[in-house]
Amino acid sequence: MLTRRALLISATALLPLPLAAPAFAQSDGPIQVVATFSILGDMVKRIGGEHVAVKTLVGPNGDAHVYQPTPADARTVSEAEILVVNGLEFEGWLDRLVDATDFDGMRVVATAGIKPISFDDDHDEHHDEHDEHDEHEEHDEHDEHDEHDEHEEHAEHDEDEEHEEHAEADHDDHHHGAFDPHAWQSLANAVVYVDNITAALSQANPANATDFYQNRAAYVAEIEALDAEIREIMEGLPADHRTVVTSHDAFQYFARYYGLTFVAPQGLSTESEASAKDVAHLIEQIREQGIRAVFVENIGDSRLLERIADETGAGIGGTLYPGALSGPDGPAGTYLDMMRHNATTIAQALNP
Incomplete structure (x- = not known):
């Protein structure tokens, strides 16, 4: 409630x-x-x-x-x-x-x-998830840094004002502020x-x-x-089936409100580019946690998620609507329809 x-x-x-x-x-x-x-x-x-x-x-x-x-x-x-x-x-x-x-x-x-959820809080949560897997990596000294730091082409521009836009994109807040x-x-x-x-x-x-x-x-x-309806649906998910993989990082309010974990290869904007390290971490996490499904979005390119699904054996759980309704004849023609559709799609795909 x-x-x-x-x-x-x-x-x-x-x-x-x-x-x-x-x-x-x-x-x-x-x-x-x-x-x-x-x-x-x-x-x-x-x-x-x-x-x-x-x-x-x-x-x-x-x-x-x-x-x-x-x-x-x-x-x-x-x-x-x-x-x-x-x-x-x-x-x-x-x-x-x-x-x-x-x-x-x-x-x-x-x-x-x-x-609002601060960008730093959101970002730190994703680092914590990645850090759990870093004992399998050779470069432990990079654990406390942003997951994008290994991209040499971006690192070499860190002090170059001409490339500040790209640096922002690699830190998952492209076109967004502190929240x-x-x-x-x-x-x-x-x-x-x-x-x-x-x-x-x-x-x-x-x-x-x-x-x-x-x-x-x-x-x-x-x-x-x-x-109340969505809360009951989400409470029915087992503790080890509450991680949702989607395209970009648009569901943290939903995650906190209903006790789920959302992970995404892209940042807060669909314009953010997923790094090779992010994708590798995500593939490893899906395999280790036995995540059953990944979800594409109505406003994004689904090819990366489809490739991740192919490499991990996870299924495509359905289409989520992060920031735009469907047409009037679609499953998310209104805001309430959108929220209900997202919740039921997630639950149906993740329930064992």
């Missing part, structure tokens, strides 16, 4: 927004809202209902990590009354896009009030997202605030019910 701390944060989010926001002219038409990617767009639609017209910049099955804004997107943002963003530096292209527009509406950061931005992978965090959106819509259109809060209450009830 959702924690008391999460509920307190949610209650705080329902207070009027503390930052100054533009005054909105009241009209009979819906509020023009732009959401940066499909998960946020779905949440806004659930809360706003008929009172919002939502456009999403990165649509279903789209990868926000590699998104490139277009002139049409700039026009869309210019016309928006509200711009809903994830924050935590997830949308590395956002400031550039907004700067290219005359947007003067309300900018809503959906993660405001969430305690893991994939906070929607926790249903407790989802309530905070919902409350931030509800507060913004109510401030923009007070006449329909009652509807927004009623929609919010119904949505949160569904989130809490799904949380």
Whole structure:
């Protein structure tokens, strides 16, 4: 169930927004809202209902990590009354896009009030997993270093400013800041997202605030019910069948919330490149722990995971949705469908 701390944060989010926001002219038409990617767009639609017209910049099955804004997107943002963003530096292209527009509406950061997982904490956990295997390696002196340090072509550029971008990619935080931005992978965090959106819509259109809060209450009830459902599913997994291998490191909130371990050859961004050492460690871990399945993602290239599966004998457990919904006819057409699909896909593949 959702924690008391999460509920307190949610209650705080329902207070009027503390930052100054533009005054909105009241009209009979819906509020023009732009959401940066499909998960946020779905949440806004659930809360706003008929009172919002939502456009999403990165649509279903789209990868926000590699998104490139277009002139049409700039026009869309210019016309928006509200711009809903994830924050935590997830949308590395956002400031550039907004700067290219005359947007003067309300900018809503959906993660405001969430305690994020720091990149260092996330990274350290992966090092701990790798260190368990390092007694099999010849170079023990490298145990405390990043798993990418052996790449000579990158090491020789460490002090070269021209190659800082590549160095960042090799440390798994390419295009992200100090925190893991994939906070929607926790249903407790989802309530905070919902409350931030509800507060913004109510401030923009007070006449329909009652509807927004009623929609919010119904949505949160569904989130809490799904949380209980997923928790029961995950508690059914044996202790030695709780490691999930996927493409990039987007599931740490889910992992912490439901007591799983997620490992991935790529970092926090799909643009990060997996090193040969990372892949070798992962293959060794899969073999030693007898991991039954690996999972591809709807927004990533599946070839590396398919090669790892071939080399280890693990099966492909299915497709997970880390940061984009499926199309409306797919298994993850809404945020709640996405979370349920991911949980059931993992459990079905890992259960002995």
